[in-house]
Amino acid sequence: GAVVSQHPSRVICKSGTSVKIECRSLDFQATTMFWYRQFPKQSLMLMATSNEGSKATYEQGVEKDKFLINHASLTLSTLTVTSAHPEDSSFYICSARTGTGGQDTQYFGPGTRLTVL
Amino acid sequence: GDSVTQMEGPVTLSEEAFLTINCTYTATGYPSLFWYVQYPGEGLQLLLKATKADDKGSNKGFEATYRKETTSFHLEKGSVQVSDSAVYFCALTDSTLTFGKGTMLLVSP
Numbered sequence: 676g677a678v679v680s681q682h683p684s685r686v687i688c689k690s691g692t693s694v695k696i697e698c699r700s701l702d703f704q705a706t707t708m709f710w711y712r713q714f715p716k717q718s719l720m721l722m723a724t725s726n727e728g729s730k731a732t733y734e735q736g737v738e739k740d741k742f743l744i745n746h747a748s749l750t751l752s753t754l755t756v757t758s759a760h761p762e763d764s765s766f767y768i769c770s771a772r773t774g775t776g777g778q779d780t781q782y783f784g785p786g787t788r789l790t791v792l
Numbered sequence: 793g794d795s796v797t798q799m800e801g802p803v804t805l806s807e808e809a810f811l812t813i814n815c816t817y818t819a820t821g822y823p824s825l826f827w828y829v830q831y832p833g834e835g836l837q838l839l840l841k842a843t844k845a846d847d848k849g850s851n852k853g854f855e856a857t858y859r860k861e862t863t864s865f866h867l868e869k870g871s872v873q874v875s876d877s878a879v880y881f882c883a884l885t886d887s888t889l890t891f892g893k894g895t896m897l898l899v900s901p
Contacts, residue, residue: 679835709889718796718891719881768835781889783828783835 677703679771681784688759689792696754696787698769704749705771709781710742713766725752759791794819798882798892805872805899813867813895815856815882823884825849825858825865830879830894839867839880872899 678701688694698708707726711719723739725731725746733739741763743755752771756763768786798815805811817825824843828836840849845860854869865882877899882892 716800716893718893719889721888724888770836783837785833785835 677701677771677780677782679705679769679782679784681767681769681787683787684785685788685790687790687792690760691758694756694759694789696756696767696769696789698752698754698771698784700750700771700782703771703773703782705752705773706749707772708746708752709770709772710744710752710754711768711770713768713786719768722754756789759789761791764789764791794823794884794886794890796882796884796890796892798880798895800893801879801896803895803897805897807874807899807901808871809899811867811869811872811876811897813880813882813897815865815867815892817863817865817882817884819863819884819886821886823886825856826883826885826889827854827856827865827867828881828883828891830881832878836881872897874899874901 680699682697710722712722713719721734722737723731723733725744727746727749731744746752766786770781770783772781796817826841827839829839830836840851842849842858848857856865856867879894879896881894883889
């Protein structure tokens with residue numbers, strides 16, 4: 676089946692630094708990628724939807740200047756957490772979908788655990 | 793808005809026991825319903841789905857029936873295995889996926 680990878684799987688950084696998380700679709704072209712955030716014992720919360728070559732669409736309450744999303748190619752999307760603070764510590768999950776797929780063809784990455792000290 | 797409520801875990805069972813994980817939803821439209829599974833260290837995988845009322849989704853011995861009258865989509869399996877230990881997410885979609893909080897299942901030999 677389709678595989679989505681994320682890098683890094685785990686990152687620890689100091690408060691005030693920026694962290695970039697990569698999401699790649701390994702064997703298919705993803706016209707749409709999604710970024711989710713998951714707090715402990717909470718559901719996945721959609722942060723933003725990005726289509727290749729265009730600006731991401733952010734969900735209400737998500738700061739677009741803090742969570743920069745770039746979807747420069749059909750196989751790569753990046754999420755940059757700028758000036759990270761401890762409250763940004765969370766589990767970030769990306770998913771990718773082909774252009775013709777419905778919701779069931781959304782493939783998920785393994786997630787990135789971010790810890791901000 | 794749309795929401796999904798599923799039972800809190802962890803659910804702890806012995807191998808070959810019967811499994812039920814409850815899931816109920818609220819939605820304004822007519823959503824499709826899904827169960828996703830996340831094995832340790834891996835991404836979410838679609839387990840099964842149902843797109844309309846009374847549909848039954850099934851896969852790998854798991855099944856769930858779309859019950860519009862009770863707004864439920866409970867996950868069941870007749871005989872669980874140790875390898876079924878994972879976190880299970882109920883989800884619905886109208887235009888975007890809305891997930892429940894996830895239920896951890898632990899199966900012991």
